[in-house]
Amino acid sequence: MAEKPILYFLCTGNSCRSQMAEGFGHELLNDRWEVKSAGIEAHGMNPKAVEMMNEVGIDISNQESSVIDQDILNKSSLVITLCGDAKENCPVLPKGIESDHWGLEDPAKATGSEEEVNEVFREVRDEIKKRVENLSK
Template identity: 45%
Template structure:
């Protein structure tokens, strides 16, 4: 089973989804990429995942072009805001899905509020990807 998770920057939401899906079943090949890959991970995303025992610190922020020639069972987009464009994937895919989430890296306010957004989105990603895993893969 091969799953590609797409977002715009590939620094936060797609990385968390990648970490969760891989933690549910290490036998799945999971990759993540972005249409405008930032080249680095969001430090707060790495932190909130580490706090629940999932280390994504060694993930890389990759451009979607790296995966266009591969075959995928699922390609899942995770960008959620109406003002954000989700990437289109033109590679070889059996099923395309969209499971959207707010971008916590756009949160504005106190440090406490910003971190609360990272925790909220992390927990939403965990719940939705666990549901996806149980319904489509397990």
């Protein structure tokens, strides 16, 4: 059986947006893609990202925050950056690797009441879900 192509989600700290994207990828694309995520740096898993994904029935608590692995990057078929920092600072992609950029707000920087912060997380989460669903078409 042939190996599945690798889909690599990249972000600044691999704590929030890329983790949610990886979670949706495992849930929605696992039959066709090997889904991974990483960051320019590893900031650890954002507990609010875990909480917001649990709201939609996806457990990302066992995923790990990690830095970009050059070997995985070189083997990837599709690399998606989820923030400008990752797009600008991502290592140069080898020829033949498709890439896309989803410039999404960093929910970890949201301010206000807990409900206002949760709403920003939900908006970003739902946008990521919609975009990951579009990858499955």
